[in-house]
Amino acid sequence: MKPNLQQYAKVTGETVIDHLLQLAEPLKGLKVVHVNSTRMGGGVAEILNKLVPLMRDLGIDAHWEVIEGDDTFFQCTKSFHNGLQGNVVEIPKSTLKAYEATNEKNAEKLCPILQDADIVFIHDPQPAPLLHLCSNRRGKWVWRCHIDVSRPYRPVWKYLRNFVTDYDASIFSLADFAQLMPHPQYLIAPSIDPLSDKNLELGEEELNAVYSRFGIDPERPLVVQVSRFDRFKDPVGVIHAYRLARKFVPDLQLVLAGGEATDDPEAKIVLNDVYDAANDDKDITILLLPSDAHRTINALQRAADVVIQKSIKEGFGLTVTEALWKGKPVIGGNVGGIQLQIVNHHTGFLVDTPEGAALRIRYLFYNREQLAIMGEKAHRFVLENFLITRHLREYLTLMLDILEGSRERIDLK
Numbered sequence: 001m002k003p004n005l006q007q008y009a010k011v012t013g014e015t016v017i018d019h020l021l022q023l024a025e026p027l028k029g030l031k032v033v034h035v036n037s038t039r040m041g042g043g044v045a046e047i048l049n050k051l052v053p054l055m056r057d058l059g060i061d062a063h064w065e066v067i068e069g070d071d072t073f074f075q076c077t078k079s080f081h082n083g084l085q086g087n088v089v090e091i092p093k094s095t096l097k098a099y100e101a102t103n104e105k106n107a108e109k110l111c112p113i114l115q116d117a118d119i120v121f122i123h124d125p126q127p128a129p130l131l132h133l134c135s136n137r138r139g140k141w142v143w144r145c146h147i148d149v150s151r152p153y154r155p156v157w158k159y160l161r162n163f164v165t166d167y168d169a170s171i172f173s174l175a176d177f178a179q180l181m182p183h184p185q186y187l188i189a190p191s192i193d194p195l196s197d198k199n200l201e202l203g204e205e206e207l208n209a210v211y212s213r214f215g216i217d218p219e220r221p222l223v224v225q226v227s228r229f230d231r232f233k234d235p236v237g238v239i240h241a242y243r244l245a246r247k248f249v250p251d252l253q254l255v256l257a258g259g260e261a262t263d264d265p266e267a268k269i270v271l272n273d274v275y276d277a278a279n280d281d282k283d284i285t286i287l288l289l290p291s292d293a294h295r296t297i298n299a300l301q302r303a304a305d306v307v308i309q310k311s312i313k314e315g316f317g318l319t320v321t322e323a324l325w326k327g328k329p330v331i332g333g334n335v336g337g338i339q340l341q342i343v344n345h346h347t348g349f350l351v352d353t354p355e356g357a358a359l360r361i362r363y364l365f366y367n368r369e370q371l372a373i374m375g376e377k378a379h380r381f382v383l384e385n386f387l388i389t390r391h392l393r394e395y396l397t398l399m400l401d402i403l404e405g406s407r408e409r410i411d412l413k
Contacts, residue, residue, distance in 0.1 A: 024060065032399070033062075041291045047190055052064045054392050067102075072098045103128075104133060118403070146315045152179075168402060170186070173336075177336075191389075218303070224304035236273055245362055271286075310357050320342065346374065346377050
């Protein structure tokens with residue numbers, strides 16, 4: 001059962017909920033539609049799974065639509081993702097035509113829904129062409145980019161820019177990600193839901209079941225990384241860091257847990273590389289979990305002494321937020337949204353190399369008191385900055401702004 005808005009008051013306090021109700025009052029009855037490329041796997045789907053019902057709780061007529069595509073389409077959009085994050089990629093014209101044709105096919109089903117909406121949020125490159133394909137649209141359209149596009153491969157960005165410049169606004173997670181556009185740009189960081197199965201408190205019995213199920217020794221130090229098996233998450237680099245750290249923490253255990261998003265065709269290749277790098281090490285546990293294994297992920301993060309997220313590119317990194325919420329210091333790649341969440345030497349450590357990660361693992365296990373202090377700071381930092389209620393507030397504020405932007409003052413009754 002999905003929690004309703006009032007249940008969040010137990011975590012955030014009543015004042016936060018009252019503010020949301022006040023902001024939403026002028027927006028009641030508004031038709032809002034979100035469109036992305038998958039209902040399962042990845043942070044975007046997780047956020048929409050909570051954000052849309054909460055909008056409805058506030059009286060907004062909110063909907064979530066998902067576009068469909070074949071392997072060629074998702075190979076193309078994966079190449080977009082890699083290119084936007086700076087990789088040199090060559091995408092054949094035939095593949096780009098398939099991308100456009102897939103959007104045209106989806107437009108036949110979705111445009112009757114979208115053109116009647118007051119506000120449409122299009123998430124990431126997959127459905128970006130829908131704007132030009134829905135010619136009778138009446139509302140405002142916003143492109144929400146969750147990807148690190150701070151230094152994109154220019155041919156890829158030049159191609160995609162043709163589809164997104166005509167939007168009424170765009171949203172990025174960080175100021176560094178924003179690109180020059182002829183429309184207003186907003187900054188909204190992602191968030192976690194503290195009441196979801198992935199983040200709520202768990203009992204000792206559930207934690208012990210995870211130890212037993214996966215052969216983890218609760219008496220020995222444990223480092224965990226939870227991520228899709230993606231090269232940008234650098235799981236092979238995590239294994240390298242673990243091996244370096246074991247020279248100083250000889251009984252160290254490592255868990256690499258993740259699943260496959262339905263829109264990521266490269267995951268199997270990366271997973272095979274991870275198995276090769278692990279080389280049957282009995283203290284490395286590699287878990288390919290189903291997309292709904294939220295309580296298992298929760299338990300693994302709570303079982304960890306230290307959580308690592310050694311990304312080499314990162315849009316935001318919600319697994320970092322989840323771990324910080326659970327009071328775990330995080331050793332994270334010094335990139336993207338991880339830099340917003342890890343206050344270096346306070347909520348965790350930012351690193352650039354496997355050697356740097358190994359050094360910080362060693363430090364935390366040799367300084368248990370500091371590990372606990374950093375964990376307390378980590379939880380408080382997420383409470384104040386990265387919960388779904390803050391995320392919802394910023395969406396409401398954006399919606400008021402783009403609908404009433406021509407007015408100097410917006411009255412909230």
